């Protein structure tokens with residue numbers, strides 16, 4: 375938990391410095407531990423950050439480092455003092471957090487047994503903040519405004535007063551919520567006729583859940599619109615995010631690829647979008663790619679990372695040679711057998727509750 379908040383007008387500056395240092399250490403230090411130490415040293419020495427901002431960057435890096443330790447089991451295995459199971463992070467014990475979530479099962483309800491079961495199942499599969507799906511009472515939202523309408527859904531913007539689960543305090547056995555940073559902007563996607571949600575609804579929720587990775591969270595949970603009783607998927611709206619790009623995802627479409635990104639990068643992005651999750655690259659393959667090709671791309675300056683994706687997307691008419699001629703539909707692509715596939719990552723492996731047909 376950062377012990378300081380960034381001043382709004384300094385945020386972009388701090389994130390830029392953070393990303394630059396992170397990229398630099400990824401290409402120059404031999405392993406994760408060395409990268410961490412190098413990152414912390416460079417932040418300490420930075421003349422572009424004040425003391426609060428340095429603390430913020432260090433805390434953020436360590437949080438992400440520990441998240442990777444627990445999610446990908448990168449950390450040293452050790453016995454948890456609380457639950458006696460094996461844990462991989464000094465900060466997060468997946469089993470302890472899971473137990474906390476389980477203890478809370480009786481304290482909330484969507485008033486729909488299948489939705490409850492779905493959320494519980496999600497929580498038991500992915501129980502590390504910030505990747506925890508929740509039931510969110512609608513009264514936690516304010517400033518709900520209509521944004522747009524698609525064939526099967528209506529999208530709203532809103533402010534989530536409590537905010538998402540951001541972190542975990544092991545000593546207090548409590549979650550830390552995003553409210554610490556201030557009100558959280560979210561997007562609410564209401565699926566038409568979802569008063570009694572069926573497979574389509576859960577397919578859709580799973581899709582958003584599955585595409586979250588690293589520190590990017592798309593789906594926070596499910597709520598219900600009191601006006602019409604429809605269930606809604608609660609998604610993050612990143613302050614820097616391109617809403618149009620976002621809406622493409624909301625509408626089940628893929629973003630266009632930039633023309634000038636390296637071919638290898640474009641190809642792996644395409645592979646990640648495969649409608650069959652079993653044909654997507656494994657996390658090991660992605661890390662291998664990031665460690666080899668991507669690092670070289672940045673090192674050689676082949677990729678002009680000064681290009682703003684947001685503004686570039688506005689200008690691009692043609693898609694990348696490797697991209698599909700039009701965006702592809704995401705909805706309804708999760709095969710029933712996904713739970714039995716030979717996935718390497720378990721974090722996002724989800725199957726539908728048995729009752730849903």
Ligand SMILES: [Zn+2]
Nearest residue numbers: 454457467470
């Ligand atoms: Zn534990």
